[in-house]
Amino acid sequence: MLLHPAIISLVTGSLLVSGMLLYASYYGLKIIRKWNLLSGSEVQLGLERRTYLISTLMINAMAFQLLSLFLFIYTADRMAPLFVGAMCAAGTLKVNIWGYPTLLLKIINWLLAGIWLILNYTDNRGYDYPLIRKKYAALLFMAPLMLVETAAQAAYFLQMQPAVITSCCGTLFTSDAEGVTAGIVGLPKTPVEIAFYGGMFLTLAVGVIYCIKGKLGYPYALLSLFASVISAVALISFISLYFYELPTHHCPFCILQKEYGFVGYPLYFALLGGAVTGVGGAMIMPFRGRKSLAEVIPRIQRGLAVISVSCFALFSMIVVAGIALSNLRLR
Amino acid sequence: MRVIEKHRNILDFTLSSLARRKGKNLSLVFVYTFVVFLIASVTFFTHSLKTEAEVILRDAPEMMVQRLVAGRHDLIPMSYMDTIRQIRGVQSVTSRLWGYYFDPTNGANYTLLVKPEEHSTSGTILVGRGVARSVRSKQTGTIPFKTYDGSYLFLRIKEVFTAESELANADLILISEADFKRLFAYPDGYATDLVLHVRNANELPTIATKITHLLPDTRPILREEIVRTYDAVFSWRGGLVIVVLLGVVLAFFILAWEKATGLSAEERREIGILKGLGWETTDVLFMKFWEGAVISLSAFFLGILCAYGHVFFTSSMLFEPALKGWSVIYPDFRLTPVISAYQISTLFFLTVLPYTVATIVPAWRAATVDPDTVMRA
Amino acid sequence: MIEIKDVRKVFNWGRPNEFVAIDGVNLCLHSQSVTVLKGPSGSGKTTLLTLIACMARPTSGRITLMDREITSLPERFLTEIRRRTFGFMFQQFNLIKGLTALENVMLPAYPAGEKHAVLEKRAGELLGLFNLSEKSRAKVEWLSGGEAQRVAIARALINNPSIIIADEPTAHLDTKLSREFMEILLSLARDGKTILIASHDPIVYESDMVERVVEMRDGKIVGE
Ligand SMILES: Nc1ncnc2c1ncn2[C@@H]1O[C@H](COP(=O)(O)OP(=O)(O)OP(=O)(O)O)[C@@H](O)[C@H]1O
Ligand SMILES: [Mg+2]
Numbered sequence: 001m002l003l004h005p006a007i008i009s010l011v012t013g014s015l016l017v018s019g020m021l022l023y024a025s026y027y028g029l030k031i032i033r034k035w036n037l038l039s040g041s042e043v044q045l046g047l048e049r050r051t052y053l054i055s056t057l058m059i060n061a062m063a064f065q066l067l068s069l070f071l072f073i074y075t076a077d078r079m080a081p082l083f084v085g086a087m088c089a090a091g092t093l094k095v096n097i098w099g100y101p102t103l104l105l106k107i108i109n110w111l112l113a114g115i116w117l118i119l120n121y122t123d124n125r126g127y128d129y130p131l132i133r134k135k136y137a138a139l140l141f142m143a144p145l146m147l148v149e150t151a152a153q154a155a156y157f158l159q160m161q162p163a164v165i166t167s168c169c170g171t172l173f174t175s176d177a178e179g180v181t182a183g184i185v186g187l188p189k190t191p192v193e194i195a196f197y198g199g200m201f202l203t204l205a206v207g208v209i210y211c212i213k214g215k216l217g218y219p220y221a222l223l224s225l226f227a228s229v230i231s232a233v234a235l236i237s238f239i240s241l242y243f244y245e246l247p248t249h250h251c252p253f254c255i256l257q258k259e260y261g262f263v264g265y266p267l268y269f270a271l272l273g274g275a276v277t278g279v280g281g282a283m284i285m286p287f288r289g290r291k292s293l294a295e296v297i298p299r300i301q302r303g304l305a306v307i308s309v310s311c312f313a314l315f316s317m318i319v320v321a322g323i324a325l326s327n328l329r330l331r
Numbered sequence: 332m333r334v335i336e337k338h339r340n341i342l343d344f345t346l347s348s349l350a351r352r353k354g355k356n357l358s359l360v361f362v363y364t365f366v367v368f369l370i371a372s373v374t375f376f377t378h379s380l381k382t383e384a385e386v387i388l389r390d391a392p393e394m395m396v397q398r399l400v401a402g403r404h405d406l407i408p409m410s411y412m413d414t415i416r417q418i419r420g421v422q423s424v425t426s427r428l429w430g431y432y433f434d435p436t437n438g439a440n441y442t443l444l445v446k447p448e449e450h451s452t453s454g455t456i457l458v459g460r461g462v463a464r465s466v467r468s469k470q471t472g473t474i475p476f477k478t479y480d481g482s483y484l485f486l487r488i489k490e491v492f493t494a495e496s497e498l499a500n501a502d503l504i505l506i507s508e509a510d511f512k513r514l515f516a517y518p519d520g521y522a523t524d525l526v527l528h529v530r531n532a533n534e535l536p537t538i539a540t541k542i543t544h545l546l547p548d549t550r551p552i553l554r555e556e557i558v559r560t561y562d563a564v565f566s567w568r569g570g571l572v573i574v575v576l577l578g579v580v581l582a583f584f585i586l587a588w589e590k591a592t593g594l595s596a597e598e599r600r601e602i603g604i605l606k607g608l609g610w611e612t613t614d615v616l617f618m619k620f621w622e623g624a625v626i627s628l629s630a631f632f633l634g635i636l637c638a639y640g641h642v643f644f645t646s647s648m649l650f651e652p653a654l655k656g657w658s659v660i661y662p663d664f665r666l667t668p669v670i671s672a673y674q675i676s677t678l679f680f681l682t683v684l685p686y687t688v689a690t691i692v693p694a695w696r697a698a699t700v701d702p703d704t705v706m707r708a
Numbered sequence: 709m710i711e712i713k714d715v716r717k718v719f720n721w722g723r724p725n726e727f728v729a730i731d732g733v734n735l736c737l738h739s740q741s742v743t744v745l746k747g748p749s750g751s752g753k754t755t756l757l758t759l760i761a762c763m764a765r766p767t768s769g770r771i772t773l774m775d776r777e778i779t780s781l782p783e784r785f786l787t788e789i790r791r792r793t794f795g796f797m798f799q800q801f802n803l804i805k806g807l808t809a810l811e812n813v814m815l816p817a818y819p820a821g822e823k824h825a826v827l828e829k830r831a832g833e834l835l836g837l838f839n840l841s842e843k844s845r846a847k848v849e850w851l852s853g854g855e856a857q858r859v860a861i862a863r864a865l866i867n868n869p870s871i872i873i874a875d876e877p878t879a880h881l882d883t884k885l886s887r888e889f890m891e892i893l894l895s896l897a898r899d900g901k902t903i904l905i906a907s908h909d910p911i912v913y914e915s916d917m918v919e920r921v922v923e924m925r926d927g928k929i930v931g932e
Contacts, residue, residue, distance in 0.1 A: 003570030006673070009680035016688050040767040041721055048783060052612050060691060071680060074673050080556075081562050127785050158648040207586050243675060325913055337821030344818060351806040597805075604802045606764065608816040609791030609867065611784050702787075703758040705802055705831055 006075040007157050010164050014066050014150040017061045023145040024054045028136035035132055037163035051132075054139070055120055061146075062113035064120075069106045070265075072153070073253055079160075089253035098156035111276055112142050118280030122189035122300055124291035196234035197268040200316050203227040207309035214298060217285060224278025224308050231271055231315060239319050269317055274311030338621075343616060345621040348601070359590055360630045364658045366583045367682050368636025368641070369576055372649065374640040374674050375568030382669045384561040388554055393553045394535060396542060405414065406521040411507035411546055414528060418541050420534045425524030428511055432476065432504075442503050443511060450505040457505040461490040479516045486510060530581040573681070580681070584689045591693035599704075600695055607705030612698045619694035627683045642669040709902075710737040711758060715769030717755055717927075718774045728754040730766070731927035737904065738876040739870075742771040742897050744913045745906040747924035748749075753906035754875055755923070760904065761794050761873050762786040791816060795864030797874040801856045803848040803863075809835060809855075820867070834862040838892075854885050861892060878909045886911045893917070 036044055042263065076089035093099030116138055123131040203223040210220045227277045232253045236250050243255050243263060255264035282306040288297045347354050398407035412424045428445040435651070441462060449459050476484045486506070513516060529538055539551040558673065594602075602615055641649065717730040729752045737743055737760075745753045758764045759771060762778055765786075770779045778789060803812045813831040835844045838858040843851060848859060864872060872893070877885040886909065894917045897903055905912055913921050923931045 004566040005377075005569050005681070006677045008573055009677045009684075010571055013680050013684055016684060020688065020691075040779070045765065049612075049699045052616065053692065056616055056691055056695060060687060061512050067676065067680065071673075071676050074676070078673060082559055111352065124782075124784065127781055129782060180381065238809045335821075337819060338822055338825060340818040340821070340827075344815070347811070477883070482904035528810075601804055601821050604804060605815065606787075607796060608799070608863070610816075611787040613784065614819040628829060677837065687881070701762040701764065702790075703754075705796075706754050706758055706763070707799060 004075070004079070006071065006078070010068060010072055010075060011150075011157065012156060013064055013071075013151055015147075017064050017068075018143075018146050018150045020061050021139075021146045024057045024144050025140050026141040028139040029173045030199060031136050032133050032140075034282055036127075037129060046060065054136075055117075056126075057112060058117055058120065058139075060116060062110065065106065065110040065113055069103075069110060070256075071258060072103065072106060075278070076257070077253060078152045088251060095161070096156060096159045098159065102149060102152040102156050105152055106144065109146055109149055109270075110272065111279070112145065114261075114276035115280045115283055116142065118277075118300075118304065119283060122287070122293065122297060125296040125300070126248045126290065128292050128318070130290045131287060132291050138267075164244045192230075192234055194236045195230050196239075199227055200224070200312065203312055204309060204316070207312065208306055209304060210305045211309060214302060217301060218282065220305060221278060221282025221285065224274060224312070225282070226280065228271055228275035234319075235267070242323045242328050245326055245328040247328065263318065267315060270311040270315040270318070273310045274315065277308035277311065280304055283310065339618065341617050342621050345618050345625065348618075349622060349625060352598070353596075354628065355595075356589070359587070360425075360626055360633070361363050361634065362583060363626065363630035363682075363686065366580055367631055367678065368637045369579060370573060371635050371638030371678050373569055373576065374531040374604055377565045377572075377644065378674055379669045381565040383667065384565070384640055385558065386667075388558050388561070389662075390559070391554050392423075393425065393446065393529060393554050394527050394539065395554075396525040396527065396546075397550050397552065398524075398546075398548055399550050399670075400548070401544045401592060404516065404524075404627040406523065407416060409520050409522055411549065412525060414545055415525065415542060418538055420443040420529050420538055422528045422530050424525055424527045425473070427524055427526055428508060428514060428517070429523050430511075434465075435477075439465055440502065443506050443514075444503060444507055445511050447507045447508060450489075451507050451527060452489070453507045453509045454487060455507075456486045456510075456706040457490045457492055459489050460491060461502050462504060465490070471506070473558060477515055478514050479485040484510065484514055484648075492708055530607065533692055580685065582686050587686050588689045588693065592696070594697050599697070599700060603698050605703070606700060615698035618693060619698060623687060623694070626685055628641070631683055634674070634682075639668070639670065645680060709771040709774050710735075710741045711770075712736070712756075712760070713770045713772075715754075715756075715766045715771060717759060717764070718742065718767040720768060721767060729927050730759065733927070733929055735922065735929060737902070739904055740897070740900050740904055741920060743905070743920045743922060744916050744918050745904070745924060746913050747906055748908070749928075751924040752927040753924055755927075757875055757904070757906055759874055759920075761796070762790040776885050791812075791820065791867055793871055795867065795869035795872045797860055797872070797877045799858045799865050799876040799879050803856060803859060805847075805849045805931055807848060807857045808845050808850065809840060809848055812848055812859055815866075816863060817866050830864060831862070832863055835859070838862055848893045853881065854888070857881065857885065857889060858862075858892075861889075865896075869901070871904065872896060874903070874905045874907075876907055876909070877905065878912055883911065889913050890917070 027047075031047050031050065035045060035047060042084070057198055073089050076092040080086040080088050080092050081094055083085050083092055094104060106280055116135065119131060119135045119138065123129060123135055180252070182197060203220070203226070206216050206220045207222055210216050232252075240250050240252060241247055244251075254260065254265065258261065258263075281301045284293075284300065287293050396407070396411070398405050398411070407426075409426055412426060415421060415424050430443050432441045433439075433541075434441060439462075473485050473487050476486060478484050490506075506514075512519075527534060527538075535555075537552055540551065542549060542551045576597050605615060606612075712733055712735040715730055715733045716728065719727045719729055730908050731752075733756065745756065747753055755764075759766050760773075762773075762781075763786075766779060768778060769882070770842065771917075773793065777790075778786065804815070807815075810828065814827050814835060816826050817831075832841070832844060835841055838861065840855060840858055840862070843855060850857060851859065861869075874893075878889060881889060890911065893903060894903075894915075897917055905918075907913060912918070921932060922929055
């Protein structure tokens with residue numbers, strides 16, 4: 001185990017978030033079992049009061065998760081010199097099998113927390129707590145995932161052995177390595193480009209229609225999910241090349257560095273924001289029929305759509321600007 | 332925007348309510364600041380030591396070759412240079428002369444280095460700032476060196492050099508080859524160690540293996556290895572100190588918890604009034620959030636500022652001996668200020684996050700005071 | 709427009725110290741009326757007021773406010789209704805010490821997210837209405853009893869409520885101030901506000917303006 005200050009803080013942070021989620025699940029379970037809105041009993045009043053605590057815990061958990069995601073990448077990046085051959089986060093994450101799963105779990109848990117909060121927000125706007133059991137059931141599913149993340153992260157840091165030869169981002173993200181990431185790099189560039197530009201255009205177009213007219217809600221939700229995934233793929237496949245101005249450097253982490261003007265942060269924030277609001281908007285779609293939510297949901301969805309369309313637009317603008325200003329020409 | 336106005340109003344109220352309870356809040360901020368200060372000092376200190384080491388090593392040769400005799404570093408014959416030069420991929424080999432000198436009058440340990448391309452005039456030396464500081468206090472421009480046979484060699488300070496990394500150069504003295512050899516009766520045809528440059532960094536391990544084959548009594552050391560070792564050692568030390576400090580941190584969070592839980596009767600009454608008047612639980616939670624944010628951020632930045640001063644202006648007087656880890660009799664030096672977003676976010680995680688978690692439940696408890704309490708009392 | 713049907717409020721339900729504070733109350737209050745709840749101490753007047761004013765939920769029964777069923781609404785909706793519909797005057801003035809009179813008057817409007825300057829102007833005007841303009845920047849702890857009383861009234865009116873709820877408003881006032889207070893209530897009633905007072909002070913329930921006196925005992929209505 002490396003006794004690195006950042007590692008200590010990441011482990012502490014994850015433990016705290018896990019604790020918060022466990023605590024929230026405990027009361028979530030109580031709410032699922034004992035909730036009865038028609039009763040004015042003190043038990044019910046107490047449970048209603050608990051919902052405030054759980055919301056607060058979840059908002060904090062989500063904020064911490066986001067910070068922890070970037071701190072994790074940053075830490076991996078900083079530790080690269082400790083491992084022979086690792087030159088950035090991409091290499092350090094590969095020193096044992098827990099690196100990438102931890103990263104993935106961090107992203108998933110953040111997205112889930114965000115979607116949960118959208119669900120929660122919607123539920124709070126209905127006068128009869130229409131989603132109360134569903135949302136707490138969802139919480140019960142999220143807590144174990146958070147525990148898995150905490151464990152995976154701990155395993156990653158515990159099993160870390162400095163000076164193990166690892167691949168650096170130069171070899172990991174070139175096509176002769178194996179794995180998903182290599183698969184992405186190996187994808188033929190032109191179809192990815194077409195899928196990205198076409199998908200983005202379609203998403204934005206449908207999104208704008210949705211924002212203005214309130215139509216095409218489901219297609220937009222699906223498209224925004226697709227847009228987030230294809231953007232991540234495109235980022236590794238060809239967009240990164242333009243930012244690095246190197247025809248073979250596909251690393252998704254180095255763009256977070258100062259050398260590239262921290263351009264990775266707005267890109268990833270836009271992507272994460274677009275994904276969570278896009279998917280969140282779709283998640284509440286099935287509940288439009290509820291009487292107490294009939295008026296509320298379209299309003300919330302439109303708000304979410306405006307945010308996610310702006311996020312995707314921002315992402316596209318940065319990408320287009322980056323490619324236009326790049327000195328690299330791929331064809 | 333209604334939401335923004337609402338938060339402005341709530342923040343307004345929060346600030347005035349914080350000001351109304353100055354005593355309690357100031358004491359909390361004070362302790363909080365101290366905790367941040369401690370942890371920040373540790374991280375800044377270790378981080379800048381690490382950066383210093385990096386700066387030193389940046390210009391270091393990619394590979395160094397030492398000779399070992401009975402497992403100890405010994406003088407290396409110049410003839411070895413020819414053998415090494417023959418290896419494919421080696422661009423150049425040079426010999427270095429350097430050593431340490433203990434100055435009993437100052438109790439300091441100097442590093443003497445021969446660098447013919449920068450200084451070769453006999454009878455004079457170039458010194459680092461640390462050396463200059465200790466000598467200047469005696470108002471003389473010459474340093475007497477006690478030679479191997481007990482006689483004295485007087486060398487005049489020609490120049491004081493400044494450098495990016497003070498740690499590396501504070502105790503450094505550049506001396507001419509002739510003076511160096513006279514001082515230590517250094518045998519001709521020998522060097523302290525050899526340094527080599529290679530054409531392709533990827534070949535370093537191969538070349539190192541070849542050298543150990545051809546010259547079995549030598550030890551090649553790669554720069555990367557040194558960097559790695561330094562990095563690991565400093566991070567580890569920093570981490571260790573933080574673990575030790577976790578006790579302090581824990582004590583603080585218990586205090587924070589208690590402060591937050593032990594809501595005064597006055598405060599409880601106020602929240603009761605607010606809720607009676609039409610503030611919702613969420614509004615009170617927002618108020619508590621702003622309260623926490625104001626306290627945390629002021630303590631956080633104050634603590635960081637103090638730590639910055641402590642580490643970079645007072646040379647970490649509080650725990651220098653514990654952390655520095657090399658020669659205690661070292662001329663005093665100042666670290667070059669380095670501070671990064673990375674350190675700040677680590678610190679944030681170690682201090683603000685636990686504080687926030689510790690205050691969530693108490694804040695919620697305060698916010699769920701029944702609105703009808705205002706009608707009774 | 710306020711309809712109370714079979715309302716019960718039980719404290720500590722199911723525990724040995726269970727206590728029925730309101731026991732099957734039926735009551736209908738009309739718009740723009742002045743009603744007084746009267747009864748001995750502990751008869752449940754305050755408790756009934758908190759139920760009507762959306763500060764607490766009844767254990768059973770239904771309360772309808774302007775055709776809206778409020779009994780099972782979550783707290784955040786109740787609070788919103790309370791803020792918009794009700795103005796409160798308490799037994800104690802319940803002003804927040806350390807704040808100025810003006811800030812105290814503005815407090816109930818903060819969560820609504822009105823622009824600070826607009827709000828400040830409105831609060832200033834209200835204070836002017838009660839001859840408190842010069843005191844608006846004074847800390848409330850320096851105000852006299854009568855002034856504090858008027859600040860509390862101004863605070864009750866800041867959100868322009870249609871119903872004023874007052875719980876023992878004259879308990880801490882001398883006869884002269886009590887009469888003054890009733891004058892102010894009278895003018896509010898003339899402005900078309902609905903007024904509901906809990907009190908056992910004869911100055912209140914014998915006042916000419918009071919249209920209806922409801923008598924309570926042991927959590928039940930025993931007469932009008
Ligand atoms: N939170 C509570 N828990 C238990 N009992 C309560 C609670 N609140 C009020 N009570 C009881 O309910 C009864 C009615 O109280 P309430 O305050 O409504 O009386 P009241 O008519 O306003 O009396 P007063 O004229 O003295 O103000 C009292 O006996 C009181 O002790
Ligand atoms: Mg009472």
